Amino acid sequence: MIDKRLTEIDKEIKLYKNYQDCVLVAVSKFQPVEKIQQAYNAGHRHFGENYVQEMVQKYEQLPKDIHWHCIGALQTNKVKYIVPFVYLIHTLDRKSLCDEIQKQGKKHNRIIQCLIQVAISPEESKMGGCTFEEFKSLYEYALQQPNLKVLGLMGMASFTDDETVIRKEFQSLVKLYHQYPEFSILSMGMSSDYVIALQEGANMIRIGTKIFGERK
Numbered sequence: 355m356i357d358k359r360l361t362e363i364d365k366e367i368k369l370y371k372n373y374q375d376c377v378l379v380a381v382s383k384f385q386p387v388e389k390i391q392q393a394y395n396a397g398h399r400h401f402g403e404n405y406v407q408e409m410v411q412k413y414e415q416l417p418k419d420i421h422w423h424c425i426g427a428l429q430t431n432k433v434k435y436i437v438p439f440v441y442l443i444h445t446l447d448r449k450s451l452c453d454e455i456q457k458q459g460k461k462h463n464r465i466i467q468c469l470i471q472v473a474i475s476p477e478e479s480k481m482g483g484c485t486f487e488e489f490k491s492l493y494e495y496a497l498q499q500p501n502l503k504v505l506g507l508m509g510m511a512s513f514t515d516d517e518t519v520i521r522k523e524f525q526s527l528v529k530l531y532h533q534y535p536e537f538s539i540l541s542m543g544m545s546s547d548y549v550i551a552l553q554e555g556a557n558m559i560r561i562g563t564k565i566f567g568e569r570k
């Protein structure tokens with residue numbers, strides 16, 4: 355069932371993008387390792403988790419060629435647990451987090467790939483993400499950290515049925531993304547709004563429920 359859903363979403367991605375151009379991150383938070391293993395067996399390698407402890411436990415139990423994406427609000431004191439193996443942190447949103455990622459990245463001799471999370475909706479601004487006003491100074495700060503590499507942007511649209519609102523919020527992130535030609539990843543779109551995100555130009559989407567079913 356999971357492999358069928360992955361195939362379905364892959365087909366949809368192809369309507370908007372060449373497959374190579376869009377990465378599907380399967381969001382596995384609160385899902386058991388058995389389900390991740392099923393998706394892995396179907397050939398999937400990109401998984402997203404919100405909670406550090408859960409990600410570390412799953413990392414330890416599952417094949418080591420999985421690309422783990424940190425997509426949840428990240429506490430500075432937990433950075434050290436994921437730096438040894440994390441593939442991409444989507445939620446860089448403040449300078450103190452840059453400092454800690456730099457410190458831990460250096461310690462583990464790794465360059466940590468990150469996206470800057472920008473709050474594009476009122477809900478998101480409560481949970482994390484820098485403001486559009488803070489963005490430039492945060493990015494310039496991140497550029498000074500040799501063990502941290504910003505590859506692009508991440509954003510979450512409002513939880514609403516109003517497509518116009520969602521589209522506008524995604525467009526605000528697309529606009530910022532295009533101001534930085536060095537960026538290569540634009541992470542936006544979840545189960546309820548990924549088609550809109552793809553239409554607007556996302557090249558990384560984060561889907562949980564639509565692949566794994568409801569979370570417990």
Ligand SMILES: *Cc1c(COP(=O)(O)O)cnc(C)c1O
Nearest residue numbers: 381425544545546560561562563
């Ligand atoms: C949980 C989560 C997702 C996936 O949500 P679904 O609605 O289950 O697809 C995507 N992005 C972030 C940041 C999340 O926290």
